[in-house]
Amino acid sequence: MCGIAGIFHYETVKPVDPKRVEAMTLALAHRGPDGAGVWTAPGVGLGHRRLSIIDLEGSPQPMHSADGRATIVFNGEIYNYRTLRRQLAQDGAKFRTEGDTETILAAWQKWGPDCLSRLDGMFVFALYDHDRRQLFIARDRLGVKPLYLAQLPGGALGFASELKGLMAHPMMRREIDPLAIEDYMTWGYVPDHRAILKNVTKLPAGHFMLLDHGRPLPQPKQWWDVSFEGRAKGKTADRSAELLHLMREGVTSRMVADVPLGAFLSGGVDSSSVVALMSEASNRAVTSCSIGFDVESVDETAHARQVAELFATDHHERIVSSDQFGEIDRIASIFDEPFADASALPTLRVCELAREHVTVALSGDGADEAFAGYRRHLFQVREEQARAVLPAGLRGAVFGALGKAWPKADWAPRPLRAKTTLLSLAESGESGYARALAILSPELREGLYGDALLKARGDYCAEQPFEQLMRDAPARSGLDRAQYADLKFWLPGDILTKTDRTSMAVGLEAREPLLDHRLVEFGATLPQRERIRGNDGKWLMKHTMERYLPHDILYRKKQGFVTPLAQWFRGPLADEARRIASSSLLVDSGWFQRNALVRLAENHIEGRSDNGRTLWQLLMLERSLRHLRPSA
Incomplete structure (x- = not known):
């Protein structure tokens, strides 16, 4: 795993100062400490x-092709590079190294974009073709x-693997995009269609760009997508067998490394499945790493230990304090853009623990998106059933009125906190799902914004691109559309950003076997009842893994990393909550x-409402803005 950066003059050919490129890569040193x-x-x-992960001494970068006609910088791993290498060698390609980087160069020279x-892996690369005088980024x-x-x-x-790489360039402007603040206050992160700084974009997942000197910048082109339009036929037992085969392939392909390798183990379905299949494929004990908390109600180490004992792993665990707020500034620096997923704190901790024992760790990321494992997926199915029976006019009038009148009862038992569900039922499936995923509704955001942001935002609403993504999805049902949006919007913007930044911050490579593209494509063809059955999401995956994992691991309530934000802002971070209201930024x-932020903080501190997540959003935004200032 690595960091890349570079400069390409697309208008007129000008010299590139190597010291500027060096400064950009130096800002990414944590991603690549070995060279x-x-x-x-x-x-x-x-x-x-x-x-260094594969071919530890023999694949320095930037790397030139054997014939000197192409040069590449590459971040990632190509899991099928040995198969590709053999095929390319049979066709006459010459190789000087044993790694996957040179395989990409040869593949480009044979097949172009x-x-x-043909590449199976996780990657970003920039390849300059000397003969064509083109830069290919993907x-x-x-x-x-x-x-x-x-x-x-x-x-x-x-271009750079992280925003800090771009900010190291002396000509880089640091003007905040107010639309990114609207996006961030909605989702808790800045999605991939935007960046916190104006004039900055992100290359979308599954896209490439082919740039020429003397020509305008092209728009990114999509080279991969997932379709939910087909439905697999045949017996459930056959699909279960195929799923197990694909999961095994996803895991074993990601176990190739020339350095110590292990796994994150939370004790949940996904990480436990990965550890089970790693143990099956390995001739030695798998190294597993877990963290727990000093608060019993949010501690999962007993479940992780149960799985570790079942598969006799070389298990390492660490109990950390739930009071991790001392890492706020470090998190802001790691992510550059504001990032309010508070599980980034414990994720960083488990990455630190893993790095003490291994250089590569397999995670369980992606299964919830691919196989419908989130609670909101179950709600979406049930709400779509209600929408199918009740006319839109009736739903809007009845549920809309009830939703507006229903109190925001943060203190009440979950069944009585129906405001979001009622408002969702009043809307289309796309609008309802966006409301379920958003941290703050449009109404709540508007009550916080000042005149300058309202003016800059104009008619834009952060839910618009998300809802459009769902409407345009290659899908047949509301659940299909929700999963498609999760894979395209939520996964790269939140989950994968969190894992990439926290692992790279400590020089650890994280791999996601359950995001093997063949698994994702297979999951998109499953009948709905094999994704959600009764109250269980990821039904086929859980059913398939019954031969490996105990019932209480597979079917216990989903938990995940929990950070006690509400308690923090009523205790040790109460002064921070009040300070937010006077922040010049x-x-x-x-x-x-100002008055809206004062009310938000005081209502939370006094226990009148739970505004912990919103206060965390504002705190992380303020710290990130400090970090992004030119004087920082």
Whole structure:
């Protein structure tokens, strides 16, 4: 796993200062502590930081093809590179190394952009073809690896694995995009269609760009998508067998490494399944890593220990304090853009623990999106059933009125907190699902915003691109559309961003076997009743894994990492909550109303409402804005 950066002059060919590329890669040193390299030519410069995983000594980057006609910097792993390498060698390709980087160079020279469909892996790379004088940049199917792009003065495109790489360029502007604040206050992260800084974009997952000197910047082209339009036929038992085969393939292909390898183990279905299949495929004890909390109600170490004992893993666990708020500034620095998923804190902790024992760790990320494992998927199915029976006019009038009148009862038992469900039922399936996923509704956001942000936002609403994504999805049902949006929007923006940044911050490579694209494509064909049955999501996956895992692991209530935000802001972070209301970055800018923030903080501190997540959003936004200032 590595970090890449570079500069390409697309208007006119100009010299690239290698020191600028070096500064960009230096900002990414945490992603690649084992080596660094810079290469420049007229109009182009490529930089690389290396974390050695495969062919430890023989694959330095930037790497030139054997014939010297192409140069690449690459972040990621190609799991089928040995098969591709044999095929390419039979066709005459020459190789000087034993790694996967040189395989991409040979694949490009044989197939051009079509090489992407032959690559099985997680990757971002930038490849300069000397003969064609073209720069080819590409991102993997699901967006496991990131790439930020920025238009620089003088007709140049800068790119880097993280925003901090771009910010190391002296000509990089740092103007905040107010629409990104609207997006962030809705979702808790800045989605891939936008960046916190104006003039910065992200290469979308499953897309590539082919750039030429002397031509305008092209729009990214999509090279992969997942379709929910088909439905698998035949027996459930056959699909269960196929699922197990694909899961085994996904796990074993990601166990190739020339360094110590292990797994994250939370004791949930997904990580436990990965550990089970790793143990089956390995001739030695799997190294597993878990963290727990000093609060029993949110501690899962007993479940993780149960799985570790079942498969006799070399298990490591650490109990950490639930009071991790001392890491706020570090998290802001790691993510660059504001990121309010509080599970980033414990994820960083488990990455730190894993890095003490291994260099590569397999995670369970992706199964919930691919096989419908979230609670909101079950709600979406039931709400769509209600929408199918009740006319839209009746739903809007009855449920809309009830939803508006229903109190926001944070203190009440869950069945009585029906406000979001009622409002969702009054809307379309797309609007209802967006409301279920959003942290703050449009109404609540509007009550916080100041005049400057309202004016800059105009008619834009963060839910619009999400709902459009659902409407345009290649899908047959409301659940299909929800999963498609999760895979395209939520997964790269939140889940994969969290895992990439926290693992790379400590020099650890994380791999996601349950996001093997063949598994995702298979999951999209499953009949709905094999995804959700009764109250169980991921039904076919759980059914399939019954031969490996105990019932209480497979069917216990989903928990995940929990961070006690509400308690923090009523206790040790109460002063921080009050300070937010006087933050010049939030209030003096005109983006937020001071009085609204004061009420938000005091109502939470006094226990009148639970505004913990919103206060955390605002705190992380304020810290990120500090980090993004030019003087930072």
